[in-house]
Amino acid sequence: MIKLIIVTHGPLADAFKESGAMFFGDQVDQVATIGLLPTKSPEVLEKEIKAAVVQSGTKECLIFVDILAGTPFNVVALMIEELKEYHIECFAGVNMPIVMEALASKESMNVAELTEHIGEISAATIVNLRQTLEI
Structure with a gap:
């Protein structure tokens, strides 16, 4: 079982x-979400992410963050070493197709397989309409 965390x-x-609930119903109840608000410090964000990992009930976590080198990304990068007993993978640039793919695949793959799969398909999740439809 893989814990999905979106920050x-x-x-x-x-x-x-x-x-995601529109497509996967209550399966999304197992997804942890954390928002960084202007009033939240990086230290508080780190505590919330760690709590989501530790309370997940699994040693495999896939974390999605929105911006490469943004605060959520940087916090996860620093805490991965501290939480060595967990297999934590992280992708920056989260989008809806990737979230849907993770939800659809998290029961049939381990975190290493899902990470490889997401890496392989990620470039195809954002396309130019004119080029795709050749208009």
């Missing part, structure tokens, strides 16, 4: 979870 600036993480 973003503002309420975007919650929006991904709510949108």
Whole structure:
């Protein structure tokens, strides 16, 4: 079992979870979401992410953050070493197709397999409409 955690600036993480419920129903209840608000320090964010990992009931976690080198990304990067007993993977640049793919695949893959799969398909999750439709 893989714990999915989405960490973003503002309420975007919650929006991904709510949108995911349209496709996956209550399966999204197992997704942890954490929003970094202007009033929240990086230290508090770190405590919240660690709590989501530790309370997940599994040693395999896949964390999605919104921006490469943003505060959520940097906090996860620093805490991965501290939580060595967990297999934590992290992707920056979360989008809805990736969240849906993770939800659809998390029961049939371990975190290493899902990480490889997400890495392989990620570039195809954002496309130019004109090029795709050749208009």
